[in-house]
Amino acid sequence: MISEVKRSAEHKMQKSLEAFKADLAKVRTGRAHTGLLDHVMVDYYGSEVPVNQVANVTLIDARTIGVQPWEKPMLAKVEKAIRDSDLGLNPAAMGDIIRVPMPMLTEERRKDLIKVVRGEAEDARVAVRNVRRDANNEFKNLLKDKSITEDEERRGQDEIQKLTDKYTAEIDKALAVKENELLAV
Structure with missing residues (x-):
């Protein structure tokens, strides 16, 4: 009985840690990567869906993401969703593709991102x-x-308390690594 509860709790804690690490990967550190837009949600005919389900998301170069909606009417909606996200990006539509340039991280923006990471x-x-x-x-x-x-x-x-302490320490360790990554210029 006890081992089942413990095993179940450890599995759930591991899932929480993995979800946190996945969220950390989405926070940008200056370079463009397509995973950055994974959690941006677009209104697709009345339902909210991730941008990668309504468009191709590619890297144009090291500092620019290209988003090409599969349907022409979605262009404006995708652009608005990216602009309204908490990522601080300024997309620009050029024909049937949206260019999302990655601005250089300012000191102020780095501190804002650290606040976001600490919240997560x-x-x-x-x-x-x-x-x-x-x-x-x-x-x-x-x-x-x-x-x-x-x-x-x-x-x-x-x-269970020992497991909680272990996973909390893992979260803190991952947070410290990401903070150092964000502060490195």
């Missing part, structure tokens, strides 16, 4: 702590049903 790290920590809370509630329910003893419950909670 805090969200990841909260997700890990929510998994801990759910696991501890499961232990309490097992104790209430007399499936486990009080000592087993306490031992299980201690193991």
Whole structure:
């Protein structure tokens, strides 16, 4: 029983860490990459879909992303979605392709990106702590049903706390690496 709860909690914490690392990869550090636009959502006939589901996203050069919508009427919507995203990008439509130049990162923009990254790290920590809370509630329910003893419950909670500390430290480590990347000129 306890090992199942622990295994489930560890799996969920690992998923939270992976999601955080995926979010970190989307935060730009000066170079253009197509993954940057993955979370930009476009209004596609009444439903919100990622930009890469309505357009080809390619690299034109090291500092420019090209976005070519599959349908002509989507050009303006895709351009607006990129402009309104929290990425601070200024797309320009040229014919049937949208050019998204990557501006040089100013010191102020670097600090803003660090704030964004820290917010995402805090969200990841909260997700890990929510998994801990759910696991501890499961232990309490097992104790209430007399499936486990009080000592087993306490031992299980201690193991879950160690997992929480481990994954929180991993999140902090990934955050520190990304902050250093952002601060490097």
